[in-house]
Amino acid sequence: MTKNKTVMLLTVTVMSVLLLQACGGNSSTPGSSSAPSSSNPKSSSSPSGDKVTLKVWGDLGNQAVLEEPFKKINAAFEAKNPNIKIKYDFAQNDQSLNVALQANELPDLFWVQGDKTSKMSEMVKNGFLLDLTSANMDLARFKAPEKDYCTVNGKLYCSLPSFFDTNVVYYNKDIFNKNGLGVPKNWDEFVQGLDKLKTAGVTPIALAGKSEWDRAWPVFALAPAFANNAIQAAQLGKGKLTDPAFAQTLQAFRDFAEKGYFGKDFLAQDMAGAQFSFTNGKSAAIIDGTWNNATYVASGINLGRFPIPNKEGKRVVQSSYSNFMTYAISAQTKHSPEAIKYLSFLSGQEAQQIMEDSTGLVPTIKDIKPKDDGVKEMAVFDEAGLNIYSVLTVLSTPKSNVADTLMKEVIPKLMTSAITGEQGAAILDKIATYPAQQ
Numbered sequence: 001m002t003k004n005k006t007v008m009l010l011t012v013t014v015m016s017v018l019l020l021q022a023c024g025g026n027s028s029t030p031g032s033s034s035a036p037s038s039s040n041p042k043s044s045s046s047p048s049g050d051k052v053t054l055k056v057w058g059d060l061g062n063q064a065v066l067e068e069p070f071k072k073i074n075a076a077f078e079a080k081n082p083n084i085k086i087k088y089d090f091a092q093n094d095q096s097l098n099v100a101l102q103a104n105e106l107p108d109l110f111w112v113q114g115d116k117t118s119k120m121s122e123m124v125k126n127g128f129l130l131d132l133t134s135a136n137m138d139l140a141r142f143k144a145p146e147k148d149y150c151t152v153n154g155k156l157y158c159s160l161p162s163f164f165d166t167n168v169v170y171y172n173k174d175i176f177n178k179n180g181l182g183v184p185k186n187w188d189e190f191v192q193g194l195d196k197l198k199t200a201g202v203t204p205i206a207l208a209g210k211s212e213w214d215r216a217w218p219v220f221a222l223a224p225a226f227a228n229n230a231i232q233a234a235q236l237g238k239g240k241l242t243d244p245a246f247a248q249t250l251q252a253f254r255d256f257a258e259k260g261y262f263g264k265d266f267l268a269q270d271m272a273g274a275q276f277s278f279t280n281g282k283s284a285a286i287i288d289g290t291w292n293n294a295t296y297v298a299s300g301i302n303l304g305r306f307p308i309p310n311k312e313g314k315r316v317v318q319s320s321y322s323n324f325m326t327y328a329i330s331a332q333t334k335h336s337p338e339a340i341k342y343l344s345f346l347s348g349q350e351a352q353q354i355m356e357d358s359t360g361l362v363p364t365i366k367d368i369k370p371k372d373d374g375v376k377e378m379a380v381f382d383e384a385g386l387n388i389y390s391v392l393t394v395l396s397t398p399k400s401n402v403a404d405t406l407m408k409e410v411i412p413k414l415m416t417s418a419i420t421g422e423q424g425a426a427i428l429d430k431i432a433t434y435p436a437q438q
Contacts, residue, residue: 049185052115052338053085055107056327057092065294066090066324069358073351077342084338104328108339112158114149116390120328126153130329132156135340137347141365158328161321162368163361164290166307167221168317169376170278171285174303175202179284183306186313187225194261197284201352203263205256206283208271209415212407216257216389218287219411222249224316224385225308235391237435241320241428251421254414267415290378291322291362297374305374307381319384322361325352395432402432 059066067090074086092110100106106128112120123129133155139147142160150158170249176182176193179200185189194204208214223231226249233239233245256262263283265276278286279299287308288296296303307315325346345351352368355361360371362379370376392403410424413437 006147031054042403051083051085052335053087054056054109054339054342055333056086056088056342057096057107057110058088058090059111059324060090060093062291062324063090065291065359069355072358073346073356076350076354077345080345081338081341084147084341086342100246104332106332108333108335109224109329109342111323112326112328114158114161114321114326115151115360116149116320116323117393118119118385118396120157123328124155124157128331129157129436130331130336130339132158132329132335132340132343135343137340137344139347141367142347143364146321146364150326158326159343161323161326161342162352162363162365163322163324164379164384165320165322166290166317166362166363166378166381166384167217167287168290168307169205169285169287170296172278172281172283175281175284178302183304184309186309187311190309193200194256194259198260203277203283204261204285206267206269206274206277206286206313207257207262208274209262209265209266210268212270214274214288215415216407216411217289219249219253219289219406220318220388222252223388224318224383225249225310226252228316228383228385231386231388231391234398234432234434235386235394238315238433241395241425242422244424247385247420247422248424249421250410250414250424253411254417254419254421255423256415257415268431269330272304291324291359293374293378294358297360303374305377314383316383317381318387320387321364324359324361325355392428392432397433398401400431400433402428405431 027204058070070088074088078084078086086275091107097110100110112123112129114120114280120129127366133157137156139160142162146160146162147156149161150156177195179193179196179202181193183191197204199387205218208220223246226242227245230239230243233243234241257266263269263277269277274286275288275292276317277283279296279301281301286296293305309315327343327346329336329343333339349365349367350362352365356363356368356371356375360375361377363370370379389403389406391404393401396402396404406428410419410427413419414421414424
């Protein structure tokens with residue numbers, strides 16, 4: 001869960017509610033005479049030789065990371081396709097996308113999160129996205145899970161992912177070395193190290209307590225380490241969120257806040273402040289996504305990375321595909337053949353290598369060469385576990401959003417010690433709809 005962020009990085013609700021609200025008072029509601037409809041990818045084209053401009057929306061929240069690679073990607077594409085001009089604007093966030101959906105004024109292409117949330121499938125259901133199944137895109141380099149990311153009801157709707165997102169502990173090697181610490185071998189060693197740093201007067205972990213998504217990264221990292229089996233059981237309807245392992249996950253997050261591992265003023269700190277605290281040496285570590293690796297490398301600190309180990313020393317990390325290069329085409333584009341050419345380029349090795357060289361993401365395709373040893377370091381784990389946000393989204397309904405409740409209610413209450421981990425798990429369990437109940 002690419003940030004976009006995940007993102008891993010949209011503030012996602014179950015979009016059936018949002019989209020129906022957005023279109024409710026509009027003459028362009030799905031089913032009306034002016035509703036958008038998926039068109040044949042080959043049905044619209046420009047006269048041969050005419051210059052076509054494609055309007056593309058980029059991820060506003062990750063502009064700092066993505067601006068350089070997309071300048072290079074778009075230049076490379078235009079060099080190969082001189083009749084196509086890419087007008088690429090970092091204009092997309094939750095609000096702008098929902099406004100565009102309501103007004104039925106989507107750009108030709110915009111980024112999506114695939115199957116990480118319900119949003120893409122809801123846009124498909126409401127006729128906003130172009131069906132790419134018959135577009136003859138080259139999918140030979142990709143495995144089934146990468147294809148599944150872009151598939152709704154057996155049909156393809158976006159360019160395919162080629163990078164892996166997870167959360168790691170970024171740490172300052174100089175501060176760790178000064179305090180006699182290294183990469184922890186298990187959970188107890190990890191916590192003992194945090195205690196040692198706090199005693200030395202160093203904030204162990206910088207946290208953006210003010211930012212809804214960024215304050216959740218420790219929970220996202222802790223969940224698979226502590227409770228991957230329990231989360232999977234809940235997702236399949238074979239268990240519940242009240243499982244003690246999941247309650248311990250939430251309790252560990254509360255304990256970190258209560259013990260001062262996040263510092264004194266983390267509740268008022270945004271992500272920029274948390275990142276600055278880490279990069280200027282005030283904090284020894286920060287838990288963040290692999291999508292922000294380039295930001296920490298650019299700071300020039302002696303940087304290290306490790307996944308949080310569980311009590312047995314096993315490193316189970318949250319996994320999801322990066323949405324940095326997964327784009328969909330509006331069903332109403334007037335330039336579908338040209339838009340498909342752009343998506344095909346994004347799904348190809350040349351564009352993906354440009355992204356890798358600029359950002360240092362973790363590749364999932366063998367022909368993408370890792371940028372450096374730091375990228376290899378992020379790929380050192382024992383098991384790719386589940387994404388807790390995605391699981392809670394599966395357990396949600398239009399009337400009861402479990403993932404949203406975690407973000408907006410449970411995590412804030414844990415940070416302020418208003419509830420225990422067990423109580424937080426009970427809150428989520430009460431509103432969850434497990435598969436066996438559907």
